[in-house]
Amino acid sequence: xxxxxxxxxxxxxxxxxxxxxxxxxxxxxxxxxxxxxxxxxxxxxxxxxxxxxxxxxxxxxxxxxxxxxxxxxxxxxxxxxxxxxxxxxxxxxxxxxxxxxxxxxxxxxxxxx
Amino acid sequence: xxxxxxxxxxxxxxxxxxxxxxxxxxxxxxxxxxxxxxxxxxxxxxxxxxxxxxxxxxxxxxxxxxxxxxxxxxxxxxxxxxxxxxxxxxxxxxxxxxxxxxxxxxxxxx
Numbered sequence: 377x378x379x380x381x382x383x384x385x386x387x388x389x390x391x392x393x394x395x396x397x398x399x400x401x402x403x404x405x406x407x408x409x410x411x412x413x414x415x416x417x418x419x420x421x422x423x424x425x426x427x428x429x430x431x432x433x434x435x436x437x438x439x440x441x442x443x444x445x446x447x448x449x450x451x452x453x454x455x456x457x458x459x460x461x462x463x464x465x466x467x468x469x470x471x472x473x474x475x476x477x478x479x480x481x482x483x484x485x486x487x488x489x
Numbered sequence: 490x491x492x493x494x495x496x497x498x499x500x501x502x503x504x505x506x507x508x509x510x511x512x513x514x515x516x517x518x519x520x521x522x523x524x525x526x527x528x529x530x531x532x533x534x535x536x537x538x539x540x541x542x543x544x545x546x547x548x549x550x551x552x553x554x555x556x557x558x559x560x561x562x563x564x565x566x567x568x569x570x571x572x573x574x575x576x577x578x579x580x581x582x583x584x585x586x587x588x589x590x591x592x593x594x595x596x597x598x599x
Contacts, residue, residue: 407585416497418577419533419589426585434586435490466532476521476581480532 379403380481382467388487395454397484399467401447407470408450409478410434410442412463419466425450457488491516493580495590504599508565512578512590515559519580522554524563527575527592537563568597 379402389395399408409424411434421434423442431442439461441453454461467481492515502508510524521540525533539545539552539561551564561580565572578590 409586411589416591418591419579419587421586421588424586470585472585476585476587477523477535477538478579478587479535483532 380467380469380479382465382481382484384484385482386485388489389457391458391488392456395457395486397452397465397467397486399450399452399481401450401469403469403471403479404447405469405471406447407472407478408444409468409470410440410450410452411466411468412436412461413466413483414463422452422465454486457486459488462486462488491519491580491582491588493578493588493590495576495578495593497591498594499596500593501596501598502568504568504570504597506568508568508572508595508597510563510565510576510578510593510595512561512563513559514561514578514580514588516580516582516588517556517559518582519559521581522552522561523579523581523587524550524552524561525577525579525589527577529574533577565595570597570599573597 381400410422411419425431425444465484468478470478524537527533537552545552549566553562575592577592579587
């Protein structure tokens with residue numbers, strides 16, 4: 377998976393609790409992304425980062441925040457988890473000049489009960 | 490809203506035949522196009538990228554791009570059961586962000 381590790385791989389949490397998902401890369405790629413995948417919606421961009429401490433919103437960013445303090449780590453936080461955030465979350469990386477070819481981590485299956 | 494549209498399928502093709510997957514996109518500024526394959530329970534895997542009009546071949550896979558019609562396709566020749574998966578089409582506007590279609594589920598029947 378192109379040197380991308382997501383943790384945890386599976387998580388069950390209760391409504392209203394904070395949750396942090398971690399993405400770690402060993403490729404030294406500048407860009408990192410968080411997507412969620414739901415049946416009938418494909419992959420939708422939540423947030424992305426174009427460098428350390430440089431982040432921006434995607435199309436479904438409400439209820440999520442991100443941080444990138446090091447090139448290799450990109451964290452996704454659900455401040456107060458809701459059932460609508462039950463999904464599979466994928467981290468991806470890409471490098472400028474590569475035509476935006478993105479490579480994905482293994483995914484995190486999050487269930488909010 | 491930039492959109493990428495795919496027929497969700499399922500598309501059923503006999504083994505050894507050609508599978509044809511199609512995709513349209515709404516943003517005329519899109520510059521790069523990608524096909525990902527995703528097996529059930531796994532992450533998307535990049536199989537083809539195409540940047541200019543015409544055909545691009547890689548083994549049994551051929552990607553076709555027509556920017557005037559805003560149309561991208563993927564042909565899989567000599568389809569194998571191992572090709573059974575969901576195929577995701579994606580487009581980039583050059584801002585290092587990808588927009589994905591919903592995916593087409595392909596089943597190759599032995």
